[in-house]
Amino acid sequence: MDEIFGIPAPLLFGQLLLGLINGAFYALLSLGLAVIFGMLNVINFTHGAQFMLGAFVAWAMLNFLGLGYWWALLLAPIVVGLFGVLLERTMISKLYKLDHLYGLLLTFGVGLIIEGLVRNEFGSSGLPYRIPPELSGAWDLGFMFMPVYRGWVVIVALVACIATWLVIERTRIGSYLRAATENPALVQAFGINVPRMMTLTYGAGVALAAFAGVLAAPIYSVNPQMGSNLIIIVFAVVVIGGMGSILGSVLTGFGLGIVEGLTKVFYPEASATVIFVVMAIVLLLRPAGLFGRA
Amino acid sequence: MSEINRRGLLAGAAATAAFGALPVWQARAQAQNTIRIGVLNDQSGLYRDVNGPGSVSCVRQAIADSGVTQRGINVEVLVGDHQNRPDVGSNIARQWMDRDGVDVILDVPTSSVALAINTVVRERNKIFLNSSAATSDLTGAQCSPNTIHWTYDTYMLAKSTGGAMVRAGGDTWFFLTADYAFGHALERDTSNFVRAAGGRVLGGVRTPFPGTDFSGFLVQAQASRAKVIGLANAGGDTINSIKQAAEFGLTRRGVKLAALLMFISDVHSLGLETAQGLVCTETFYWDLNDRTRAFTQRVLPSMPNQLRPGMGQAGCYSAVIHYLKAVADMGAQQAKASGIETVNRMKAMPTDDDAMGQGSIRPDGRRIQPSYLFEVKSPGESRGAWDYYKLLQTTPAEEAFRPLSEGGCSLVRS
Numbered sequence: 229m230d231e232i233f234g235i236p237a238p239l240l241f242g243q244l245l246l247g248l249i250n251g252a253f254y255a256l257l258s259l260g261l262a263v264i265f266g267m268l269n270v271i272n273f274t275h276g277a278q279f280m281l282g283a284f285v286a287w288a289m290l291n292f293l294g295l296g297y298w299w300a301l302l303l304a305p306i307v308v309g310l311f312g313v314l315l316e317r318t319m320i321s322k323l324y325k326l327d328h329l330y331g332l333l334l335t336f337g338v339g340l341i342i343e344g345l346v347r348n349e350f351g352s353s354g355l356p357y358r359i360p361p362e363l364s365g366a367w368d369l370g371f372m373f374m375p376v377y378r379g380w381v382v383i384v385a386l387v388a389c390i391a392t393w394l395v396i397e398r399t400r401i402g403s404y405l406r407a408a409t410e411n412p413a414l415v416q417a418f419g420i421n422v423p424r425m426m427t428l429t430y431g432a433g434v435a436l437a438a439f440a441g442v443l444a445a446p447i448y449s450v451n452p453q454m455g456s457n458l459i460i461i462v463f464a465v466v467v468i469g470g471m472g473s474i475l476g477s478v479l480t481g482f483g484l485g486i487v488e489g490l491t492k493v494f495y496p497e498a499s500a501t502v503i504f505v506v507m508a509i510v511l512l513l514r515p516a517g518l519f520g521r522a
Numbered sequence: 523m524s525e526i527n528r529r530g531l532l533a534g535a536a537a538t539a540a541f542g543a544l545p546v547w548q549a550r551a552q553a554q555n556t557i558r559i560g561v562l563n564d565q566s567g568l569y570r571d572v573n574g575p576g577s578v579s580c581v582r583q584a585i586a587d588s589g590v591t592q593r594g595i596n597v598e599v600l601v602g603d604h605q606n607r608p609d610v611g612s613n614i615a616r617q618w619m620d621r622d623g624v625d626v627i628l629d630v631p632t633s634s635v636a637l638a639i640n641t642v643v644r645e646r647n648k649i650f651l652n653s654s655a656a657t658s659d660l661t662g663a664q665c666s667p668n669t670i671h672w673t674y675d676t677y678m679l680a681k682s683t684g685g686a687m688v689r690a691g692g693d694t695w696f697f698l699t700a701d702y703a704f705g706h707a708l709e710r711d712t713s714n715f716v717r718a719a720g721g722r723v724l725g726g727v728r729t730p731f732p733g734t735d736f737s738g739f740l741v742q743a744q745a746s747r748a749k750v751i752g753l754a755n756a757g758g759d760t761i762n763s764i765k766q767a768a769e770f771g772l773t774r775r776g777v778k779l780a781a782l783l784m785f786i787s788d789v790h791s792l793g794l795e796t797a798q799g800l801v802c803t804e805t806f807y808w809d810l811n812d813r814t815r816a817f818t819q820r821v822l823p824s825m826p827n828q829l830r831p832g833m834g835q836a837g838c839y840s841a842v843i844h845y846l847k848a849v850a851d852m853g854a855q856q857a858k859a860s861g862i863e864t865v866n867r868m869k870a871m872p873t874d875d876d877a878m879g880q881g882s883i884r885p886d887g888r889r890i891q892p893s894y895l896f897e898v899k900s901p902g903e904s905r906g907a908w909d910y911y912k913l914l915q916t917t918p919a920e921e922a923f924r925p926l927s928e929g930g931c932s933l934v935r936s
Contacts, residue, residue, distance in 0.1 A: 242741045250735050344566070351827045352570035353785075354761055356793030359769065366771050372741060375769050447769055448734055449761040449791065453568060457734050492727075492738040497701055499738075500730030 235493055238371035243489040245369075249378045251485020252385035253440055257458065258465040258477035259389055260436035263396070266472035267409055267429040270320055271328060273336035275462070276455030277343050278434045281308045282441020283450045284346060287355050297360040297446070304442045305435035312434025316427045324426075339456075347452040354451030381443050388439065389478045396474060405429065464507045470520020480518060553623070554855045556596040559842065560624040562614060562639070563654060565603035568732055568758040569631045571787040571829060573654045575601075577629045577838040579824040580831060580877075584842035587820070587876075588850075595854045597846070600624060604635050611635040615642050625858050626651055626845060629838050633657035633704035637664060644668045648861045651845060653837030656756070656783060657707040658924060661888040665931035668861045669887045670868065673837030673878075674805050676704070677924040679782050680711035682803035682893050682917055684752070687780045688719040692750035695780075696743040697726030698736065698763055700755035705731070708754040708782050724748045729755070736763045740770055744777065752780045760784055761791055768796050785832040789898055789910050797910075798900040803893055806833040806878055807911050810894070817876035830908045831877075840878040844868055881919060886931035893922040 232240050257279060264272045285307050286300035295303065315338065323330045363377045396402040408415040408422050416422045441455075448454055465484055469476030484503050491499040498505075510518060561581055563573040578601050585597045600618060604611035611630065618624035619642075626649040630636045636655030643650040643666070650669040652660060658677040660669060695716050699705040705728070713723050724746045727739045740763070743751045751772070753763050760781055767779055781788075784802035808818040808830045817839065821831055831839075848867045849857040857864045869883040873891075881891035896911035904910065926934055 236745065239742065239745045242745075243738055246735075246738045246741065249737075347566065347570065349827070351787070351829060352566075352568055352574070352758075353572070353787045353791040354758065355791060356796065358793075358795065373744075373771050375771070377769065378737075447766060449758050449765060451568070451758060451761075451791075453732075453758070454734070457732060489738055493742065496727040496729060496739065500733070 233494070240490075240493065242372035243493050244486055245372065245374065245489075246378075247486035247489020247492075248482060249382055249485070250488060251482035252382045253444065253458070253481075254462055254465050254485055255389055255478045255481025256385045256440040256443070257437060257462040258469065258481050259392055259474060260433040260440075261462065261466050262469070262472055262474050262477040263392065263436070264430055264433035265466070266474065267405060268316075268320070268324070268331075268426055269328060270323070270331035270335065270430075272430075272433065273332055273459075274315070274339040274342070275335075275434075275437050276457075276459030277339040278308055278312065278437040278455070279441040279444070279458065280346065280452060280455035281311070281342065282438030283357070283445040283448075283454065284350070284355075284441075285438065286442045286445050287357050287450055290357070297442075300442050300445075301439070305439040308438035308441075309431040309435030313427055313431040315434075316430040320430065321423065321427070343452050343456065350452065352451055352453065354449040354454075357445040357450050359446040377446060381447075384443065385440075388436065392436070393474055393478070461503055464503045468503075468507050468510045468517055470517030473517065473519040473521075476517060476519025554858070555594060556598060556623075557590075557626070557846075557849055557854055557858070558598045558600060558618075558622065558624040559626045559628055559845075560600040560602060560615070560618045560622075561628050561838070562602045562604050562611060562618075563629040563631050564606055565601070567606055569606065569654075569756070571791075571827075572757060572785045572832055573629055573631050573834045573838075575826045576829055576831060576835045577653070579826070580821055580835045580839040581628065581842050582824065583817075583821045584839045584875075585846070588843055588846040590846045590850055593850060595846075595849060604630070604632070606632045606635060608635045608638040612638045612642050615639050619643070619646050619648050625649060625861075628841060629653050629834070631655055631834060633659075633707060634702050636660060637703060640664060640666055640669055643861070646861075649845070649865055651841040653841055654834035656704050658711060658929070659703075659707060661884075661886045662924070662929040662931055665886045665929070665933055667887075667933060668865055670841070670865060670883055670889055671887055672841045672889045673833050674803075674893070675888070675923070676708040676711045676782075678805075678893050678922050679803050680708065680715050682895050682915075682922065683780055683782050683801060684712040684715040685719065686801060686895055686915065687750050687778060688716055688721045690778075692778050692780070693719075693721035694748045695721060695723045695750045695752050696746045696748035697723070697752045697754050698739050698743065699726055699728050700731045700733075700759055701728040702731050704756065705754045709752070712752055712754065712780075712782055726752075729759070731755075731759065732757070733759055734762060735766070737766050737770060739763075740767055740772060744770075744772055748777075750778045750780050752782055754782055756783045756785075757788065761788055764792055764800070765796060785834070786908070786910060787829055787832055790829070790908070794899060794901045794904055794910065797898045800898045801895060801914065802898070803895050804833045805891055805893055806831075806836040807894065807896065807913075809909065809911070810913070811879075813876040813879065836877040840873065840875045840881075843875040844871070844873045847871065884926055886926060886929055886934050888923055888926075888929075890919040890923050892919050893917045 285304040289295040469480035491502040602614040631654035658675040699709045873881045895915040
């Protein structure tokens with residue numbers, strides 16, 4: 229059997245692929261964060277809780293309304309996104325004129341409150357959510373056994389990332405968004421409702437988090453702390469990619485997923501730490517991040 | 523005199539009157555008759571359902587059932603959240619014992635925290651009744667005259683679940699081990715049983731705690747071609763491992779999962795569809811017999827989220843019942859004076875209560891009772907809510923735990 233660095237090649241390919249799948253989650257979550265930071269200048273620490281809410285809304289739809297996975301994939305992001313809109317209107321919008329730190333503290337606090345409320349209501353060990361029958365089963369790739377659902381996650385995440393990038397870079401509304409990021413007063417002077425645009429941007433970022441949450445529900449344990457476990461890594465991804473850079477966060481998300489996957493073969497104990505080592509190195513060499521503008 | 527000053531004087535007078543109403547000797551007598559139990563566990567993280575507020579409900583039930591209040595002994599319950607961090611846990615325990623007059627630290631899941639508390643309690647000659655931590659070191663190399671390890675430990679889990687898997691033909695093992703004291707102890711104890719039974723350990727990975735994605739590790743486990751994947755982890759880690767093992771088709775292709783520590787709340791969370799056929803070992807199941815059902819009936823209304831009590835929580839009930847028996851026997855004042863004396867009195871009496879049945883406490887601080895090997899029912903077999911287990915095998919108390927002579931505890935004289 230061929231070996232690479234003493235590791236059987238099939239095992240290594242398997243880990244690369246799994247790394248890519250985890251990277252899809254990182255990319256999807258960091259994308260929402262980057263969009264929100266780029267536009268609102270708010271570091272959205274509620275993102276993990278909103279990801280978790282996506283999964284819980286999917287569970288609630290199934291158990292209380294009988295709506296399955298496909299409906300949840302469509303509706304849960306809308307429900308959680310509307311909650312985001314409400315949050316932005318009533319609280320976050322009051323802090324735009326202040327230092328970043330206030331937005332960070334507010335969203336961090338709101339995140340903890342949401343997590344605590346959900347834990348009180350549903351407990352901490354989580355709820356069952358099954359893979360939809362259309363996507364269960366697996367392909368035998370020769371070097372590993374690949375569940376259909378994981379393949380679906382990568383494809384959907386890629387589509388969502390590309391679509392978001394296209395909307396922001398190639399459409400009229402995207403150009404307004406980018407202009408408002410540079411100079412909100414001027415854009416407002418052209419008769420564009422900048423506050424509303426910001427609200428919708430926040431809602432869309434939150435919806436992306438909830439979308440990732442629904443995608444995660446069948447494969448990860450649906451519990452109140454599922455977001456906080458992931459969100460620290462996702463913040464590192466955003467920092468490494470360059471705060472607010474959309475392309476940066478997507479590429480870094482997939483890249484770091486792979487780095488983490490490889491670490492799981494060579495030195496498993498460090499697989500939770502390796503991303504932060506990369507972050508420290510990147511910040512030392514390129515403080516603005518890999519794709520950020522200094 | 524101004525308004526503020528007059529109000530201040532009035533308040534002062536009221537306070538003097540209040541103190542005057544309660545003579546100093548009476549206040550002191552009350553303090554001497556008050557037992558303080560500090561329930562220290564995970565109130566907000568991944569082990570919350572396994573112990574958390576459920577343990578507190580069981581403790582309150584035990585106090586009510588013990589009837590000590592009628593004998594003039596007050597029992598106060600304090601609750602702390604150690605967040606699964608040894609530094610946080612030790613700080614709370616120190617504060618409780620040094621400032622708040624706590625006599626007993628109870629529950630304490632998460633082995634790394636439990637080992638830290640073990641030392642802190644011993645230094646102060648108080649009492650440590652551990653129900654929810656797993657490491658067998660608590661009654662082995664790190665045993666203490668102030669500590670009783672109540673409900674289960676890694677050795678007992680390894681012997682029951684590990685032994686049963688090897689007997690069923692699972693003679694090659696690969697471990698997924700949570701990378702802290704508990705996981706290491708569980709892996710070590712299980713490996714010993716596997717080897718002793720003629721099996722082989724082909725490898726293992728230490729997984730960062732807590733983890734979300736175990737697929738990378740599961741694929742490594744599969745590549746080792748081991749027949750059994752030993753899950754030396756707990757809570758959310760176990761749930762994620764089992765869920766993802768099913769997703770990656772490991773179980774369908776004949777690989778067996780050994781959930782070395784699984785609680786009933788984990789089964790509830792996984793759902794029977796995913797969990798069916800898994801075996802696990804516990805010392806308590808709510809539907810085991812008439813006494814456990816009666817206990818569950820009493821405590822259920824105060825359990826959070828209508829969860830059925832698990833063995834860690836039932837162990838808290840049992841430990842408090844037994845402790846309060848010793849207190850009633852010795853008198854509160856004497857029981858508070860020396861932790862070692864009280865623990866010795868507890869060791870001298872057999873334990874007996876509705877939740878955990880009969881048992882006894884050995885000189886090394888290990889409480890022993892039968893252990894039960896359960897298999898998770900299929901959805902078709904389950905007759906109602908929380909009807910999850912069928913009993914496969916009972917190991918008698920004397921055989922369930924590590925022999926007294928093998929633990930290396932300094933309290934045991936050879």
